[in-house]
Amino acid sequence: MSIRHAIETDLPAIVAIYNAAIPSRMATADLEPVSVSSRLAWFQGRSPAKRPLWVIEIEGVVVGWLSFQSFYGRPAYNSTAEISIYIAPSVHRCGLGRQLLAQAIRESHHLGLNTLLGFIFAHNQPSLKLFETFGFQQWGHLPKVAELDGVERDLIIMGLRVVAKC
Numbered sequence: 213m214s215i216r217h218a219i220e221t222d223l224p225a226i227v228a229i230y231n232a233a234i235p236s237r238m239a240t241a242d243l244e245p246v247s248v249s250s251r252l253a254w255f256q257g258r259s260p261a262k263r264p265l266w267v268i269e270i271e272g273v274v275v276g277w278l279s280f281q282s283f284y285g286r287p288a289y290n291s292t293a294e295i296s297i298y299i300a301p302s303v304h305r306c307g308l309g310r311q312l313l314a315q316a317i318r319e320s321h322h323l324g325l326n327t328l329l330g331f332i333f334a335h336n337q338p339s340l341k342l343f344e345t346f347g348f349q350q351w352g353h354l355p356k357v358a359e360l361d362g363v364e365r366d367l368i369i370m371g372l373r374v375v376a377k378c
Contacts, residue, residue: 213308215315218265218277223255224248225274226267229298237360238336239298262323263293266315268308275300278312283329292327293320297339309342317346320374327373333358334366348372 218226231245258265258279268276276299283292295316297309320328330348332339352369359365 213268213270213311215266215268215312217260218255218258218267220255222267222274222277223251226255226265226277226298227251229274229277229300232301233298237365238333239339241358241360243360264319264323266312268299268312270303275303276308276312278316280316280323280325283327291325292329293323293325294329294331296330297342305338309339310345313342313346317372317374326375327371329372330370332368332370334368340368340370343370343372346372 227246227248230240230242230251233239234242234245255265257263263280263282265279266277267274268278276297278295278297280293280295283289283294295313297312299306299308316328320326328348329351330339330343332343334340334353348370349372350368351371352367354367354369356364357367
């Protein structure tokens, strides 16, 4: 198992893992699969030094990924990033999300980050528990902001201050 910066040839695997999460209605508000071409600009917007995209591999196969996304797009929020984690269904519950999140927290100060956020559906208990395990707290609750297959869903904003201690 290894974690590394994603390269463009990883994009089909990244998209496939993302698309595999859509039918569960647990992790994304997308309702239809996305294409590799539609995610190319997103991929090219990643920066290993500021807003990386990491993949986790097992025996050379990409089985998950974590991205850092700038929060709210205004300069005053540059030290805050939203984290997204997606794991291939075949390796759910194997601790890969835990490894990615632990590395994200460890590397945050090198990325100039003081605050990490996770936007998680309230019915996605496994993800909420994962973030809570690492000290994230509920900083926001947006009731019924998403509609998934005719069901209104709440969004929870989880936050963690990661300011380096002297």
